[in-house]
Amino acid sequence: MTTHVDRKLEELGLSLPEAAAPVAAYVPVVEAGGMLHLSGQLPFKAGQLVTGRLGDGVSLEDGQEAAKLCGLMIVAQVKKYLGGDLSRVKRIVKLGVFVNSAADFTDQPKVANGASELMVALFGDAGKHARSAVGVPVLPLGAAVEVDAIVELA
Helix, strand or coil, X not given: CCCHHHHHHHHCCCCCCXXXXXXXXXXXXXXXXXXXXXXXXXXXECCEECECEECEXXXXXXXXXXXXXXXXHHHHHHHHHCCCCHHHEEEEEEEEEEEEECCCCCCHHXXXXXXXXXHHHHHHHHHCCEEEEEEECCCHHHECEEEEEEEEEC
């Protein structure tokens, strides 16, 4: 089933990665009360994890791209959970963006825009969401960015 989101991905020259398997004792998606709660997703490019610390060797632009890659993984997880039917997504409710940051790096909101702008590009007004963007000293496996989400279903 081809959805509006699938067409937008194609228009943007983007493709969804294969939904990543959990790396510890959790599940990628939990459905409760008409909402999908997605575990934190990491950025993969060509099958390789994007690692490093913003403000210490990783540029703002690379951080934004890493956040966008996390956003693509979120959509991939949702699509897998919904059996391919992204038309069931009513709204992206919230993104939580965690940025592996040097102590003096303060542009976490700009990094988070990589994921936020992707959601709006793919879902239109339904992609506009609440968000937190937080700097942390380390992320699992040395990832540059991690993003979790809450998604409302139709």
